[in-house]
Amino acid sequence: MRGRFFSISFSIALAGAATFLPASPFIAEAQAQSCGQLWYQRNAIYARAGYCFQTARARATFGENCFPPYGRLSPNQQARVNALQYQEDMRGCPR
Template sequence: MRLLALVRAALVCASLPLAGQAQAAFPCDELWGERNAVYAEAGYCFRTARGIRAFGNANCRYDDIRDVPLSARDRAKVADIVREERRNGCGE
């Protein structure tokens, strides 16, 4: 239930257009939220203002994303999302 709330919060935050931001960025924002919700649920400590704004760091335990313990299922989910982000040209 907590993960669903985190995803919803991230999607709301990420979907709010910034001044001058194209609506085409929405799929990238949604993917960003889904990917980072996995890390937030696992205890990652976000460094960017966007990550902290969307997920906070109240219960974080891991400063290095490589140290975040993810299940095989979560790793596969993150890998799928990253592939989709690349296909959409996110972060370029």
């Protein structure tokens, strides 16, 4: 009986928690990361898309190579960048 009560209570708690989950799976993944990790992931997306970085930090991390499409992102990449930027803003990370 005790195990069944726990199972029902746990299911109810999970159902209530589901309403507070982020709308994007990218946000859920990003929530457990530091500002530095968020910065790296965001800029790695741009680097893979050939973005020409202007800052010394980004150039030191990702190199000075840029190529077409010069940072133009697909809709999925842009959604990921937006989610990472949102998390950076929520944490007060510098950009």
